Amino acid sequence: MSAQNQAENIIKNDDLSAYWMPFTPNKAFKDNPRLIDRAEGLYYYTTDGRKILDGFAGLWCSNLGHGHPKITEAIQDQAAKLDYVTGFNFAHPQAFELAHIIQEQFPGQLNHVFFTNSGSEAVDTALKVALAYHRTNGEASRTRLIGRVGGYHGVGFGGISVGGMVNNRKMFGSLLSGVDHMPFPYDASKDAFSKGEATSDPLVYLKPFEEMIALHDESTIAAVIVEPMIGSNGVFLPPKGYLQALRAITKKHGILLIFDEVITAFGRLGQANGASYFGVEPDMCTFAKGVNNGAVPMGGVVVSSDIYSCFMEKSAPGIELFHGYTYSSHPLATAAGLAAQAVYKEEAVYDQVSARSPFFEEAIHSLKGEPYVEDIRNMGFAAGITIERRGDAVGARAFDVFMKCYELGVMVRSNGDNLALSPILTSDETVLETLVETVRKALRTVA
DSSP, X not given: OOHHHHHHHHHOOOTTTTOOOTTSOHXXXXXXOOOEEEEEBTEEEETTSOEEEESSHHHHTOTTOXXXXXXXXXXXXXXXXXXXXXXXXXOOHHHHHHHHHHHHTSOTTEEEEEEESSHHHHHHHHHHXXXXXXXXXXXXXXXXXXXXXXXXXXXXXXXXXXXXXXXXXXXXXXXXXXXXXXOOSOOHXXXXXXXXXXXXXXXXXXXXXXXXXXXXXXXXXXXXXXXXXXXXXXXXXXXXXXXXXXXXXXXXXXXEXXXXXXXXXXXXXXXXXXXXXXXXXXXXXXXXXXXXXXXXXXXXXXXXXXXXHHHHHHSOSSOSOOOOOTTTTOHHHHHHHHHHHHHHHHTTHHHHHHHHHHXXXXXXXXXXXXXXXXXXEEETTEEXXXXXXXXXXXXXXXXXXXXXXXXXXXXXEEETTEEEEOXXXXXXXXXXXXXXXXXXXXXXXXX
């Protein structure tokens, strides 16, 4: 082959090379692609005609299954009526309607919604609101942000700065300054195979936070952000009383508490959100994913009345917060959100999850004792399984189990040495049993 032909082959764009896939080993995937052609209800259908049970609700987001007719119809009707209008100095009525429906589901004074387009944008928005709030409120020295080791808060620079997953951070420089991290609130040596919240002493994990406050002084700390249930890192539950104690500490020191509810909002735990489930009222909650069933990108932040009123009353005349997105409250996303919220209510989806969670809990914990299972954790319709590492190959065996599940017709998620399952919220006991038994078979096959 001539040098010219070789060069042409190198730069030639084939069917798969143009798309640089996110969070994917691209070379391995393109050698053996898993291509989804369509979806309906609980199932995906591949380009080669296979039927795959969606055991991960898309990516924690397709809570009502795929292609729900009411959501599809709402998007189609909205596209024909109003495809787009800027959210800067203009609005459409459905944005206010959806904001009202969302805020009604969050506890206490969480009464105001700022729309974004993703969970990552929601987190960055919440962090910016926290910093701007303190400045507007006369405490401009409060600029420090506190996250948590092992936390996931999206992939914006703010989110990865407060996030605590090493691979999401290490390639991107020094990130935001003035950020610290609390300990990961789980110890497998004490809490392995917990059902729901762990039972170890929560103050063990919160004492270092109080030491941070003493070190930096409370007057420098703006906000703490945590996931009520650690999701993307493998489904880990803090010990009982942890979130309540964290709320008490932050309130004592005038520090804002942000719950990242991108995964836990809209039914995953059998209630409208984690704040309601745990009985804790933070100052802000982020959301995305399940708000409109993942049908059109959408996210947002629910903000307390104290924060909102501060901006409205103490800002100079004009724009109170210099922040927003081109697609904030996009008409199609909003239409999908209104339809999804109606379905959650009409079909009593949260109650369905609450009723079926004990069955799912017993089913998933029946995997204890299967080959290579080191730990199992669960809450609501979410479960994490830690798979024994093969030598020094982080995640290799867990990925093999993930691939075997796919070969057996079920989609789950692999992240490092953990598998995660997040069934579609309308899954019945037969579907849940199929999901768990497929994982069992995959574990035994890989063994």
